[in-house]
Amino acid sequence: MAVIPQKLRDQVEEADRHCCCYCQTSEVNSGIPMTCDHIVPLSKGGANSFENVCLACRTCNEFKSDLTTATDPLTDESVPLFDPRKQKWSDHFEWSADGIRVQGLTTTGRAMVLALRMNNPVIVAARSRWVASGWHPPVE
Numbered sequence: 001m002a003v004i005p006q007k008l009r010d011q012v013e014e015a016d017r018h019c020c021c022y023c024q025t026s027e028v029n030s031g032i033p034m035t036c037d038h039i040v041p042l043s044k045g046g047a048n049s050f051e052n053v054c055l056a057c058r059t060c061n062e063f064k065s066d067l068t069t070a071t072d073p074l075t076d077e078s079v080p081l082f083d084p085r086k087q088k089w090s091d092h093f094e095w096s097a098d099g100i101r102v103q104g105l106t107t108t109g110r111a112m113v114l115a116l117r118m119n120n121p122v123i124v125a126a127r128s129r130w131v132a133s134g135w136h137p138p139v140e
């Protein structure tokens, strides 16, 4: 794993407001520092630059691994992964009405929700507690 220069990490943390760029979990809620994710993995030629580094929670980062594509469960289409530096979250995802589940709106969104297990039982249980204590999912 490449070392992220502190200056780049600071820049990314500020831009991403200490939240996961994929499932929007915040550091404050999870109590766990975000990791830096290479949007295009270094192993696939991605750069160690602001345009290619974003904040991701440990779960998203782990499941994203070195993937660059994922399969939409609805159309069975293999699509490039969501790029938080080039694409807008709300174009591809939305929150369920109860604020507990992330829903994919597009082939990319649906493929990402599945590949990164954005509604895994642990995070769904955590979001239920956050919602019960007055948390609202971030709105872009």
Ligand SMILES: [Zn+2]
Binding pocket: 020, 021, 022, 023, 024, 025, 056, 057, 058, 059, 060, 061
């Ligand atoms: Zn996440």
